[in-house]
Amino acid sequence: CFFSEHNGNGELCAWRADDADWLAGDRPCAWAGGGPVRSIFNNLADGRPRRDVAYYRGADFEPAGFDRTREAQRTGCTKHQAMGNLAGTYAPRSHRLVDSCATGESSTVGRILSVLD
Template sequence: MRKVRLVLAAASAGALAAVLALPGTATAAPTEWGACASGNVCFYTGDNGTGQKCSWSVADPDWTQGDIKCSWAETKNVQSVWNRGTSKSYTGVAYYRWADYNTRMGCTPQGKRGNLTGNGYKLKSHRWVDGNCG
């Protein structure tokens, strides 16, 4: 009987939290997506933000050089991306097959996340962009 009350109390608390959520407020990310800090863009080796992750708060012309290095960029495909950028100056983050922003492979709008098509692809650079991300 006690376990039943605890389960009902937990369910009621969850329902109450859903009712109290204000329109336009952020909700917790689904658990399958790995953490990505606000203001960053995160790239993952697995679908739905799983696997290994590399993240940046700034543009990077070469993921294998410089201050931030992505250890798996040379050997593994990017399967998913989460753009948690917050700057009002940009609308998305574009990512490129090669260093120095060569051969654009895609763009993810600010605040969006998703899986790349097929088996993904190797990437070497990214930068925030304004205007049309498409």
């Protein structure tokens, strides 16, 4: 779940799977198109694979702006059952579930391995 205010307050957008475009996907998050995201709570169910949430400023899980200079090429990642406040200066445009915030599709090794698939 992503929120328009800190500490899980304000407007809410929630998903149970990947979303390649928050503004035009299956479950649009209209308020994120006009304002920043300020907090996240990753409360996906226990026992499912890919429980961490990686989020991106660009649609289609692409980095945008400063994120292009980061090794992970993403805006951030929140572990399963974690919550926190974000800088509140940007709105992610897409997110995907990953095996781990430290490894997998969002890591350098994961990106290399995905090219080899």
